[in-house]
Amino acid sequence: MADIAEPMAPPMVAASEWRGDLSIRIRRGAEYVAIPLFALVVSAILFSLFLLALGKSPIQFFQLVHQGGFGTAFSIQNTLQRAAPLILTALAVAIPARIGLVMIGGEGALVVGGFASAAIAIPLVTGKASPMVALIIMAIAGMIFGALWVGIAGFLRYARGVNETISSLLLTYIGIATMNFFVEGALRDLTNPNKPSTMPIGDAYMVGKIPGTDVHWGLAIGVLLAIVLHILMSRTTFGFAVRVTGGNARAALAQGIPVGKLIVICCLIAGACAGLAGFYEVAAIQGRANASLVAGYGFTGILVAFLARHNAIAIIPVAIMFGGLVASGGLVQRRMDLPDATVLVLQGLTFVVLLVSETLYGRFKIFQPPITADRT
Amino acid sequence: MSGDSPFIIVLLAIVGGALRVSTPFMFVALGECLTEKSGRVNLGLEGTLVLGAMCAYAISFHSGSPWLGVLAAGCAGSLLGAIHGYVCKLPRVNDIAIGIAMMLFGTGLAFFFGKAYIQPSAPRLESFSLGAWTGNQQIETALQINPLLLVGVVVAIAMSWAFANTKWGLIVRMTGDSAPAARAMGVSVDMVRFLSTTAGGFLAGVGGAFLSLFYPGSWNQGLSSGQGLMAVALVIFARWDPIRCAFAALLFGATGAIGPALQSVGITQGYYFFNAAPYILTLLVMIASAGSKQAARNVPGELSITK
Numbered sequence: 001m002a003d004i005a006e007p008m009a010p011p012m013v014a015a016s017e018w019r020g021d022l023s024i025r026i027r028r029g030a031e032y033v034a035i036p037l038f039a040l041v042v043s044a045i046l047f048s049l050f051l052l053a054l055g056k057s058p059i060q061f062f063q064l065v066h067q068g069g070f071g072t073a074f075s076i077q078n079t080l081q082r083a084a085p086l087i088l089t090a091l092a093v094a095i096p097a098r099i100g101l102v103m104i105g106g107e108g109a110l111v112v113g114g115f116a117s118a119a120i121a122i123p124l125v126t127g128k129a130s131p132m133v134a135l136i137i138m139a140i141a142g143m144i145f146g147a148l149w150v151g152i153a154g155f156l157r158y159a160r161g162v163n164e165t166i167s168s169l170l171l172t173y174i175g176i177a178t179m180n181f182f183v184e185g186a187l188r189d190l191t192n193p194n195k196p197s198t199m200p201i202g203d204a205y206m207v208g209k210i211p212g213t214d215v216h217w218g219l220a221i222g223v224l225l226a227i228v229l230h231i232l233m234s235r236t237t238f239g240f241a242v243r244v245t246g247g248n249a250r251a252a253l254a255q256g257i258p259v260g261k262l263i264v265i266c267c268l269i270a271g272a273c274a275g276l277a278g279f280y281e282v283a284a285i286q287g288r289a290n291a292s293l294v295a296g297y298g299f300t301g302i303l304v305a306f307l308a309r310h311n312a313i314a315i316i317p318v319a320i321m322f323g324g325l326v327a328s329g330g331l332v333q334r335r336m337d338l339p340d341a342t343v344l345v346l347q348g349l350t351f352v353v354l355l356v357s358e359t360l361y362g363r364f365k366i367f368q369p370p371i372t373a374d375r376t
Numbered sequence: 377m378s379g380d381s382p383f384i385i386v387l388l389a390i391v392g393g394a395l396r397v398s399t400p401f402m403f404v405a406l407g408e409c410l411t412e413k414s415g416r417v418n419l420g421l422e423g424t425l426v427l428g429a430m431c432a433y434a435i436s437f438h439s440g441s442p443w444l445g446v447l448a449a450g451c452a453g454s455l456l457g458a459i460h461g462y463v464c465k466l467p468r469v470n471d472i473a474i475g476i477a478m479m480l481f482g483t484g485l486a487f488f489f490g491k492a493y494i495q496p497s498a499p500r501l502e503s504f505s506l507g508a509w510t511g512n513q514q515i516e517t518a519l520q521i522n523p524l525l526l527v528g529v530v531v532a533i534a535m536s537w538a539f540a541n542t543k544w545g546l547i548v549r550m551t552g553d554s555a556p557a558a559r560a561m562g563v564s565v566d567m568v569r570f571l572s573t574t575a576g577g578f579l580a581g582v583g584g585a586f587l588s589l590f591y592p593g594s595w596n597q598g599l600s601s602g603q604g605l606m607a608v609a610l611v612i613f614a615r616w617d618p619i620r621c622a623f624a625a626l627l628f629g630a631t632g633a634i635g636p637a638l639q640s641v642g643i644t645q646g647y648y649f650f651n652a653a654p655y656i657l658t659l660l661v662m663i664a665s666a667g668s669k670q671a672a673r674n675v676p677g678e679l680s681i682t683k
Contacts, residue, residue: 102472162666165419165472166609170655170662173602177652184648299480306473341487348423348481352463355474359466 024369031367036307039357043350050345056336068331069324077214081285082297083316083323084215085110087222088277089301090319091229092150092270094310096164098233099266100246101157105150105168106274107298108175113146113275114282115179118289119187121201121282131205139279146275147268149175154267158260176294183290197290207284218280223316225273230312242266274298296344300326303351322347382641385514389640392518393633394626395525396591400425400600401625402528403583404607405614406535407576409621411457412611413539414572415552415565415678418460419475421580422604423482424453428584430490433595437498442589445498446524449585450578456482457577461570471680479604493595501590522590524582528622531579535618548572552676580604606658613661615674631657 048058069079089106096103117138124134149171156162182188182198189199207216233239245252245259253259277297282289304322308314329343362368404421411418428449436445460478464471507519539545551558551568558565587603588595610628614620635650665671 102470102476104476156663156666160663160666162662163612165476166605167659167662169605170602170609170659173605173655174652174659177648177655181648181652302476303480339488339491341484341491344480344484345488346484348477348484351477352459352474352481355469355477356463356466358468358470361468 027367027369031361031364032309032311034367035357035360036309036354038360039354040307040350042357043346043353046353047346047349050349056338060336061332064332064335065325065328068328074214075324075327078327079320079324080213080215080219081323082326083320084218084222085277085281085297086301086304086319086323086326087226087315088218088273088280089298090304090308090315091222091226091312092146092274092277092298093302093305094308094312094315095229095233095270095273096150096154096263096266097305097310098239098246099242099263100249101154101263101266102165103150103153103168103267103270104165104302105153105171105271105298106277106301107294107296108168108172109146109149109271109274110278110281110298111172111179111293112149112175112278113142113271114278114286114293115182115198115289116145116275117142117279118198118201118282119182121205122187122199125199125201125205134201134205135207135283138283139276142275142279142282143272144275146273146278147271150271150274151264151268154264157267158263172298179289179293180291189288195290197288200288201283202287205283206287207280216280216284218277218284221276221280222319225276226312226316229269229273233312238262238265274301300347303347303354306351306354385641386637388514388518389637390630390633392520393637394630395519395521396629397632398625398629399522399525399528399586399590400583400603401607401610401628402525402532402622403586404580404604405610405621405625406528406531406618407453407457407579407583408608408611409576409614409616409618410535410548410579411569411573411576412679413552413616413676414548414569415555415676416461416464416569416573417471417475417608417680418457418478418573418576419472419605419608420456420460420478420482421576421608422600422602423479423486424456424577424580425584425587425604425607426600427456427482427486428453428581429588429599430486430493430584430595431581432585433498433588434489434493436500436589437493437496440499442499442501445589446501446582446585449581451581453581453584454574454578457574457580458570460577461573464573465566465570487597490595490597494597497594498589500593501586503590522586524586524590527582528625532618532622539618549676552678554677580607583607602655606654609658609662612671613665615665615671616676617674628654628657 051058051061068075070076089110092106092109093103120141121134121138124137150168153164153168153171156167157164184196187198188196207218209216210220233242241252241257242262244255245257245262249259278293281293286292300322304315304318308318325343325346329340332338332342333340404425408418408421431452432445432449435448436442456478460474463469463474501522501524503520503522505516505520507515510516539549547558547563547568550561551563551565555565558568587599592599606628607625610624611621614624632654634653635647638650639647
């Protein structure tokens with residue numbers, strides 16, 4: 001369970017000596033950037049071979065991704081729009097990963113959170129509540145239900161030792177089925193015969209755009225949350241306890257760290273992030289809850305978190321990169337006559353290559369601290 | 377026998393459904409059982425199941441032979457299993473995370489190549505009925521059995537026997553319980569796990585062939601929706617025993633059939649709730665078996681999933 005957490009500093013070295021040795025930290029940092037980048041290049045090459053085998057041009061593919069994701073002001077805004085939920089769902093993976101859990105329930109928490117905020121909006125909208133109050137209540141509802149969803153998996157892990165990877169994925173399926181149950185039944189908006197949805201919240205209640213752009217506030221909140229959570233994880237006692245637990249849960253227990261409590265809190269934070277992503281999908285993009293919420297943001301978020309090595313700050317650029325990939329999907333599909341699952345193949349391939357690249361850590365001399373006589 | 381009573385109809389539909397729905401569970405669970413017995417976890421069998429379903433359908437469509445499709449599905453599955461098995465032997469590579477990645481990769485490949493096969497209809501596997509002797513039409517349709525179900529049962533029995541009575545079975549169990557012990561005996565741990573994961577992938581792929589070639593009997597993107605994952609969870613419930621895996625698969629098949637069965641007599645209330653029933657049951661079963669002492673006794677010692 002501890003394998004995915006960041007390795008701790010070697011215990012032999014005294015803390016003061018370790019902190020002072022800047023060159024080691026730079027080398028380590030360079031390793032954490034270089035190896036994922038290398039993995040990205042390798043997967044791009046493998047994917048190019050895949051396209052070549054199908055008689056498609058990889059050059060055209062990457063040009064279209066660039067054009068559709070980052071080429072124009074419009075496409076950049078589209079990319080950022082999609083990066084917002086990716087930042088939040090990636091945080092939902094990264095925070096539990098820091099304590100050593102492979103938690104992949106982001107998709108479920110997003111769906112449940114989005115649905116909860118759309119459901120609570122119905123009485124608020126019909127009761128003509130002020131939009132500001134309504135949005136705050138909706139966001140809180142989304143976060144609470146999202147937190148509950150991942151929190152259940154965390155609690156089961158802590159209380160019964162249930163494998164969190166399987167349970168969080170099962171909870172995703174349960175969450176989607178729960179939303180369908182209400183959307184096709186009790187909460188269905190009967191005026192919309194085409195697609196089963198909840199009642200639209202209406203333009204007056206939608207989340208606004210960041211001034212001067214076409215991107216909703218979810219992006220700013222996502223970036224802010226990433227920074228706050230990074231500080232929480234790297235600069236506070238709480239974060240330290242979490243990282244110690246991720247490194248060695250038994251040692252943490254022996255030190256009197258409340259491991260169970262930390263696990264559940266990390267999962268609640270994670271779920272709240274994904275639930276917030278669901279809230280923004282409903283209140284800023286869709287305007288209602290329906291099957292469109294199940295768009296795979298939760299699964300792409302897993303990859304984003306792993307590529308960022310579960311570092312909350314690194315998640316931001318990686319999420320923007322993958323936002324661009326997702327945003328350009330439609331263009332690639334139309335121009336190159338490729339199925340929409342092309343992006344899925346590329347993501348799956350990247351994920352596999354990235355995980356395989358884990359084996360490279362510590363194998364290159366250039367990244368290792370120089371061995372000096374006084375150290376050994 | 378009055379076939380009109382709604383209770384009988386529902387019961388028949390559940391039994392029939394259990395026989396139909398359980399086969400993919402059974403194959404995936406047996407495959408995972410083999411892999412986990414060797415001490416490794418392959419969470420990617422959901423992707424293997426979907427890719428197997430797509431390959432079986434495509435090959436059956438092009439060749440006209442559904443059994444060729446089953447073989448193709450098995451080969452596709454063993455390819456994914458082989459990748460998983462090879463990659464996991466590298467140091468610092470996490471088998472659970474690789475499983476998630478392979479799940480996404482397998483599903484992606486299946487959706488990518490499967491787009492062309494959503495429309496055309498491929499030849500399906502033939503079935504025969506266990507209820508032919510009753511002369512009752514309803515029983516006959518309910519007890520339609522596919523040869524693959526029987527294959528699954530035979531595999532379960534054979535695996536159970538092989539684990540207990542053969543040298544290979546002993547080697548797999550030893551590797552799963554203690555890698556150092558296996559190494560001391562001169563067994564290549566990596567090789568045993570590689571082969572077990574590959575063979576497990578083959579079985580899961582065959583389970584996928586059942587989905588697309590018999591029931592539901594067509595290819596679409598929502599075909600599996602978590603069945604592979606549930607089957608993986610089921611192995612823990614079955615305490616790594618192939619025979620118990622087969623029974624657990626029947627139980628899960630029955631749960632999955634409740635929704636459609638009730639719908640067949642006009643009870644559509646809560647249809648979506650019953651859709652969620654198998655997932656909820658899986659979760660409950662995991663909660664129940666995670667803390668059980670018996671499960672703790674039977675777990676292969678090297679397994680990372682229960683730690």
